[in-house]
Amino acid sequence: MNTFEEIYAEYYPGMFRVAKKMIGNPDGVPDVLQDVFTDFFYKIEHGHEIRNPKSWLYRVTFNKCIDNLRKQKHFQPIGSAEDISTESDSAENQDLKMAIEKTLVKLKPRDRMLAVLYSEGLSYKEMAEATGIRLASVGKLLSRTMEKIEKEFKDQGYELY
Amino acid sequence: MSCIKKGTIQKYIDGECTLSETVQIERHLADCKKCSVNVEYQRKLASGLRKALSLLSQESKGIPIINVPDKTARTRLLTVRRLAYILAAACIILFVVIISQKKEPENQAEIIMIEPGFATEFDANQPVSDQQMIMTIIDSEGKKTEYFE
Incomplete structure (x- = not known):
């Protein structure tokens, strides 16, 4: 089995991207991941067996992101997609990023996580374990989520493909 | 199909x-x-x-060093928290004891013994409610007080 440090180094970058897409605010992501890995550390310390660390870590990230989103509701947002855009981004790309963020915000957290994990290339089994959805329902929920995203995109004047 | x-x-x-x-x-x-x-x-x-x-993917700026609290710090925190609970419980108990002591009337002599009995010889053929009862209370000074019913 991999050590804590190895697991941390292996999964941190992917979890960072997922948490960033989930909560939108890049400044809050390190705190979320610190909480996730602290929980993971104590689980291991207390002798709990985690058979699939990847799924476990993504599930806890999902839960912590939901907590973070609830906390964010109490504060006035001061940043948006513009904050993450770089100078090299074209104006069209910036608009597109804002449209994607707006679309994701309108989805239910579970659907949003599903779309985000799908974009990260996780298997159906891993997505099911991370979101608590039945494995048999992943395909159906994914296709519904994609239709919702496409509709929302169209409403904003964009095409998903 | x-x-x-x-x-x-x-x-x-x-x-x-x-x-x-x-x-x-x-x-x-x-x-x-x-x-x-x-x-x-x-x-x-x-x-x-x-x-x-x-397009939303933003890579982390390196992998930060994780700050997992060490075991001793956690144990110390738990001990301090446990001590705080014990202290709070002790304060509550002390407060209750002080309040209950204050409520007791000062002029009442302490009862040290109660002796129930019957004023006449107990007759097993008669109902208990028809027979006169006597209650003897002896206080801390040895003074006897009898109550009849």
């Missing part, structure tokens, strides 16, 4: 179907133009979603 459901098409696109499911779907697709169009549509949606979300 009836037309393929959207969820199954999604599974097929993502390579999550079993071999037998894949064979069945491909046989159906060879004959059904409607389902072939749906497969193509969902394939484009999936690819579009991945492409769109990849």
Whole structure:
């Protein structure tokens, strides 16, 4: 089995991207991941067996992101997609990023996580374990989520493909 | 075979179907133009979603050092918390004891013994309620007080 440090180094970058897409605010992501890995550390310390660390870590990230989103509701947002855009981004790309963020915000957290994990290339089994959805329902929920995203995109004047 | 459901098409696109499911779907697709169009549509949606979300991808600026609290710090924290609970409980108990002591009237002599009995010889053939009872209370100074009923 991999050590804590190895697991941390292996999964941190992917979890960072997922948490960033989930909560939108890049400044809050390190705190979320610190909480996730602290929980993971104590689980291991207390002798709990985690058979699939990847799924476990993504599930806890999902839960912590939901907590973070609830906390964010109490504060006035001061940043948006513009904050993450770089100078090299074209104006069209910036608009597109804002449209994607707006679309994701309108989805239910579970659907949003599903779309985000799908974009990260996780298997159906891993997505099911991370979101608590039945494995048999992943395909159906994914296709519904994609239709919702496409509709929302169209409403904003964009095409998903 | 009836037309393929959207969820199954999604599974097929993502390579999550079993071999037998894949064979069945491909046989159906060879004959059904409607389902072939749906497969193509969902394939484009999936690819579009991945492409769109990849725009939001922001890599972390390196992997930060994790600050996991060490065991001694955690144990110390638990001990301090436990001590705080014990102290709070002790304060409450002390407060209750002080309050209960204050409520006791000062002029009342302490009762040290109560002796129940009957004023006359107990007659087992008579109901108890018809026989006069006597209650002897002896206080701390040895003074006896009798109560009749």
